[in-house]
Amino acid sequence: MIEFMSQAFSESTIIHIETWLDNYFFLIAAAIFLFELIRYRFQHKLSWNLIGDSATNLVTLCFLLVTLFFVGLAYISAFFYFYQHVSITHLPTTGWTIIGCLILADLAYYWEHRFLHSNGFAWGTHSVHHSSPHFNISVAYRFGPLDWFFPFFFHVPLVMLGFNPFLVLLCETVVQLFQTLLHTEMVKKFPRPIEAIFNTPSHHRVHHATNRQYLDKNYAGILIIWDRMFNSFAREDENVKYGVFPQINSVNPFKVYFIGYAKLIVELWHAPSWGYRLQLLIKPPIWAWTQNQTKDKQ
């Protein structure tokens, strides 16, 4: 076992694993979604709105894939530029390195996710993912227009530390795919040891909730220990409602995809001062919402 973990893997092996995951995981997700539809049917919750919302989610996935078609090469090229010219070393791609990279990629994802919730500019894209009033596996594929942009800045430090760029991409993918499985109401809670260490559907329902005590909680990717450690954890103790404030109430994929930044641009345009504009971009989204609530009351 020790010898196996110390064996070096080639770049082509890493690329092969990533390709396999990209190709086959979607099929697994589709099969799970089919089960969810059957479950909705039995619970009399299957509606045209839900089907339309799920179709919209898949359309936003297509939008993201088209974007990646154009920017993907630049993304990986930038990674390799940093790897060749800035990285402090080149770490061998052994089993131990893969585990280390996966843990650090998960930690990087925690901070990236927390960042997405912490300022108006990033929330403009991430709010798309949260805007669905439903919670099923298709919601995992609900993406915003700049969802490809922010991960770079949080994962390039891993490349600079010497992890092979293809390995970092693989770990990013694994962290994302793990979370795909969390977007479900089919699983209530796992045994306590699992709930203590790993992100679970229960923890992720809390993350998507609009219940006041659940706002900006449970940012984790794979390991919930980061939230427990950094004081951003909340346990699911009551039924959750999903979506954002205000609700979008649309299954038009173009409206859903762009409304986050459309609203931000409108608010920036109508802002009373440059200071207000700056705060719209850098302050948490709840600040803008509170300002609007105050204005409406006045």
Next chain:
Amino acid sequence: MRLFASIITSIAITGGIWGAVFLQPVAANVTEKNVIKRQSETSIQSSKLEQTTNDEKKTLRGVTQTIPLKAIDKLWNTFYEQSVANKSLPDSVKQLIVIYQNFNPDYSEAKVTIGYEAQSNNPDNVVILFPPEKQMNVVLSQGKHTDEQLTDAWSKINFSKQVKAVVEVHHLNQHGLPDSSQLSVYYK
């Protein structure tokens, strides 16, 4: 935990995990296909090496190139084309030396010189700094070995120590073909 403390903790965790990965024992894998850098041009040239105290200068005639270890066969072919096929290998040559130096951090790539000892007055020859004999550790003693045995011997090298050089000495028979080999490693 406050934001600043969380960030500091994250940096500490990152440092700890990175340190553990960096210090892991690395097994050399001569069949590994982890090519990271582009191959440099094959050339017969003077090599610029750091000379530490007591290093011995030897002049070799052959080929020298920084290559992934998995591409060693290709360098051998180049050596044979330049020396043996051109009938420029002197009859007096009784051994071929392969020296691996300047390893990259994961030991997948090295500056490899294949050649035979020659006079130092020829500008085409390569000057190689050999570590002193007292630093030599014989991994595979001289004898008739298969390629598999030679590859296995590499796995006995302790790469967690800093390896200065690995030297293969292939003794030639009367036909100019290698019929016995020895593998040694020099640690820093």
